[in-house]
Amino acid sequence: MKILHLSDLHFGKRLNNFSLLEDQIYVNQQIFQLAKNQKIDAVIIAGDIFDKSIPSADAVQLFDEFLNFWAELNLPIFIINGNHDSAERLSFGLNIFSHNNIYISPVYNGEIKSITLKDNYGNINFYLLPFLKPSMVRPFFSDEEIKSHTQALKIALKNLPLNKDERNILIAHQFVTGAVVSDSEEINVGGLDNIDAHIFDDFDYVALGHIHTPQTILRDTIRYCGSLLKYSFSEANQQKSATIIDITTKEQINITTFPIKPLHDMRKIKGSYAELTNRQNYINTNTDDYIFATLTDEEDIPDAINRLRSIYPNIMQLEYDNKRTRTNQIIDTSDINSLKTPIEFFNEFYQLQNNQGLNDAQMQIMQDLIDSIWEEQP
Incomplete structure (x- = not known):
């Protein structure tokens, strides 16, 4: 039987x-x-x-x-x-x-x-x-x-x-x-x-x-x-x-x-945003599969999951694998009263969160923002 x-x-x-x-x-x-x-x-x-x-x-x-x-x-x-x-x-x-x-x-x-x-x-x-x-x-x-x-x-x-x-x-x-x-x-x-x-x-x-x-x-x-x-x-x-x-x-x-062959397979892909959106890297794959994408970019890509859906319409999950996500940083506030400028405090905080400091452009944006806030104080 x-x-x-x-x-x-x-x-x-x-x-x-x-x-x-x-x-x-x-x-x-x-x-x-x-x-x-x-x-x-x-x-x-x-x-x-x-x-x-x-x-x-x-x-x-x-x-x-x-x-x-x-x-x-x-x-x-x-x-x-x-x-x-x-x-x-x-x-x-x-x-x-x-x-x-x-x-x-x-x-x-x-x-x-x-x-x-x-x-x-x-x-x-x-x-x-x-x-x-x-x-x-x-x-x-x-x-x-x-x-x-x-x-x-x-x-x-x-x-x-x-x-x-x-x-x-x-x-x-x-x-x-x-x-x-x-x-x-x-x-x-x-x-x-x-x-x-x-x-x-x-x-x-x-x-x-x-x-x-x-x-x-x-x-x-x-x-x-x-x-x-x-x-x-x-x-x-x-x-x-x-x-x-x-x-x-x-x-x-x-x-x-x-x-058994699925209608949509389930698979994981990993790389930078540029790599995952490079036509040469996905042209021979089934982009209709259910996808778990891992981005390795150090900077977050704005609206990444929806932008990736233009290529991978059935993307289900997105995560980052970079210096920031691989390290569980603890913020030490023991010297909070030391004589540091606001931009120095923010740069230290950013460093602890992302394992890298502000670049020059980010530093200037933050300095201008801090200056504008300080000017509005009575």
């Missing part, structure tokens, strides 16, 4: 006030074509379907179109809520959806929803574990001590009627200890939400969501498929992909990744 493993779609995502709706439609079309070409038998979405618990109308419409595609192919699709989703909203209509092979995890009630598919090798059991925190599990296991996320997940999984002779797949949306994160994930300080991967030992494959970087934990079959799009500039150098698992027997699980 060939199973497409997806997660972290984040429909409705906005990044630096840019809507990523067109980007998400673009990659969805690639996923649909991949499913057809590879003759997929089932689809997993391991959480974070939406970017917000109350999604926008556009996001809901996009999800509707997404589900319609799989329904038309009559493929079973297994969906759990992530930490960005509202479990109540996402599970709306789940009983009706199930008649069309769309299986959605319900709001957690102490039990884990399971669905069984059959192929030539027997049963494959899919367990839909929604995003959980200790506070969500405690009400249903009052006689258990549940302090950590690992304890909560271990107890939630403890009473599953798991047949170890059959193939068992767990779908989960948690932060497993050892996972490499990027800036776009919401991770608790100090690793309080860490899950020990050994609690998944009884499952043949664990389809994980939550971490946007594709990776495996402990073994190849405990896998984060990663997001289809880059959602922070810390992911700029990543190759995003879709994961397909091909399961025959319990011992034979093949994992293949297929690269």
Whole structure:
């Protein structure tokens, strides 16, 4: 059986006030074509379907179109809520959806929803574990001590009627200890939400969501498929992909990744304003990409980000890397009462802020300004 493993779609995502709706439609079309070409038998979405618990109308419409595609192919699709989703909203209509092979995890009630598919090798059991925190599990296991996320997940999984002779797949949306994160994930300080991967030992494959970087934990079959799009500039150098698992027997699980091409790539550029606006430096690049620009000019360029947008229309962020930004200067005011002229005080202040003194033209402008102020004093 060939199973497409997806997660972290984040429909409705906005990044630096840019809507990523067109980007998400673009990659969805690639996923649909991949499913057809590879003759997929089932689809997993391991959480974070939406970017917000109350999604926008556009996001809901996009999800509707997404589900319609799989329904038309009559493929079973297994969906759990992530930490960005509202479990109540996402599970709306789940009983009706199930008649069309769309299986959605319900709001957690102490039990884990399971669905069984059959192929030539027997049963494959899919367990839909929604995003959980200790506070969500405690009400249903009052006689258990549940302090950590690992304890909560271990107890939630403890009473599953798991047949170890059959193939068992767990779908989960948690932060497993050892996972490499990027800036776009919401991770608790100090690793309080860490899950020990050994609690998944009884499952043949664990389809994980939550971490946007594709990776495996402990073994190849405990896998984060990663997001289809880059959602922070810390992911700029990543190759995003879709994961397909091909399961025959319990011992034979093949994992293949297929690269995904974004509508707009996300990349960083660095140089002086003159270098970044030099046609020879950008002529052979995709200037429509989402850009993080770092200017190395010592002087701030007035309205730099809007001026750069004439070349890079989708520039998202701008920063400076120069003497001033590389040094955290402390202004010493211990000799504030010493006999110095106002222009000398200002020149010292400017030096501390910018790691260089006023030039002659700036010095003259400031002196004229100081003189005019002093003349107006009674």
